[in-house]
Amino acid sequence: MSGPAAVSALVEARGVVKRFGGLTAVHRLDLTLWDGEILGLIGPNGAGKTTLFNLLSGQFAPDSGEILLEGREIQRLPSHRICRLGLARTFQVPRPFLALTVSESVLVGAQFGRRVAGTSASETADGCIALTRLEPRRSAPVHSLNLAERKRLDLARALATRPRVLLVDEVAAGLNPTEVRETVGILREVHAAGIGIIYVEHVMEAVMDISHRVHVLDHGATIAIGTPDEVTRDPAVIEAYLGRSAGS
Amino acid sequence: MSSFARRQALLGLGALGGLALLAPLLLANPYSSRLAQLLFLNVLLASAWNLVGGFAGQISFGNASLFGVGAYATSMLWLAGFHPVLTMPAAAVLAALYGVIWGWPCLRLRGPYFAIATIGVAEATRIVANHIEAAGGASGLTLPLEQDLGPVLLYALGAVLAVASVLVSAAVRRSRLGLGLIALREDAQAAAASGVNVARQQVTVFAITAALTGLAGSYYAVFTLYIVPEKVFGFDLSISLVLMVLVGGIGTVMGPVLGAGIYLFLEQFVLASLADIHLAAFGALLIFIILLEPRGAAPRVAQFVRLIRRRFG
Secondary structure: OOOOOOOOEEEEEEEEEEEEOOEEEEEEEEEEEEOOOEEEEEOOOOOOHHHHHHHHOOOOOOOEEEEEEOOEEOOOOOHHHHHHHOEEEOOOOOOOOOOOEHHHHHHHHHHHOOOOOOOOHHHHHHHHHHHOOOHHHOOOEHHHOOHHHHHHHHHHHHHHOOOOEEEEEOOOOOOOHHHHHHHHHHHHHHHHOOOEEEEEOOOHHHHHHHOOEEEEEEOOEEEEEEOHHHHHHOHHHHHHHHOOOOOO | OOHHHHHHHHHHHHHHHHHHHHHHHHOOOHHHHHHHHHHHHHHHHHHHHHHHHHHOOOOOOOOHHHHHHHHHHHHHHHHOOOOHHHHHHHHHHHHHHHHHHHHHHHOOOOOHHHHHHHHHHHHHHHHHHHOOHHHOHHHOEEOOHHHOOOHHHHHHHHHHHHHHHHHHHHHHHHOHHHHHHHHHHHOHHHHHHOOOOHHHHHHHHHHHHHHHHHHHHHHHHHHHOEEOHHHHOOHHHHHHHHHHHHHHOOOOOOHHHHHHHHHHHHHHHHOHHHHHHHHHHHHHHHHHHHHHOOOOHHHHHHHHHHHHHHHHO
């Protein structure tokens, strides 16, 4: 794995295994997110991307292997502890708190997330609402939001926990091209604020556009790691997505 | 003092003042003072239930177990020579302790699983209480009639407890705890991923529910002067709380107050003649409410109040 020696790993998975009954969803996976990096995580449906997110964020515990957040083992910790240590996530299908307003929802993240001295929870929440362009909807009940807004709300709520690492799960899926560009712009701002990002996405123009490196999974294992250009030319990746060509 | 705290303090004092003005009317005869006591009791119980049932969305059919602990704590301490009012803090603490002991494991369950577990705990508690001879067994305890606090003091005590429970409810709703509870009610996994310690938030609020429910049991013992396990640990009591809150408006601060009043009214004036079938009648009422107005009376009343204000304000 490449990466300058001086840069430390924000997230490191070592030999992570997760089985569901007879199905091995993640098989002895190694993955590293370097400080200051946007890591794209791609792979065909069922490759194990969302399972990996669930493992990193503590929704499941791995059957074996270690997960380190800034050098600290987190694989046995519950979700809320991992969040407070600085790893936040969004969900593939947004999971809003329907009874709350936009600003209350974001305040949940700000009040319960990682403690940072100097800023109040409401200031943090306001900043995240502004960053995700939800200002006009801040007093709206969450159930009145459309899909694009709900995706941005998931993002705002996660950012309000003041993470060091953000796991973004298909934030561009189902959005129109304008909304995709806007979302990519938001992720760039998040990255510029010093937050490391692991970005799962099927919308290739989005993930290839902003990822520094791309990690490709298939059947729960790594098949390629490299720059966006490198992985798109990689025969293993092409085969995983498109199948083997008839002649070879 | 924050503006919220100041406003709540004023509202609380206002409510107590209003109840003080109503006192001569409600203390006119023994029946009306008993009605007032029952109303205060219901408000306290329903507000307490709503903290965990409404805000955290964990429907308990087992609050009688906490009520009974409070009732027995006060009764036994009173019989041991303590002044009944001084036993109330002990009743609250013991009920909270008992609530945490069984709430801690049970609150790991959610939805119907939690509800069923609470029935089991409460029924087991009732059966055990029936067999503790030191606490009077199945025939219960009779309290010293000659030490009755008298209608005025009982009215004041009830008013303070009821108003306090509503203020606690409003404070919880506004607090970080309340925000976390609503978040975990809406989506426990997403709340946990946002840093909410789901188990701890629920146990914390359940301890408050249990303490208030224990106080209610204590108050009940003090004004009825006679307790038996079948009544204070009874399943009927647990069910009636659920009904009150659903009728009034679950998850709101004023809903339990409304529901407590509506329940008392129906129980005393409309269903009194139906005697034993009153629970069936309440069941029918519940179905009616869930079908027609699942959010209870509170939203409608709030709408009505806004309308009045717009017209006259």
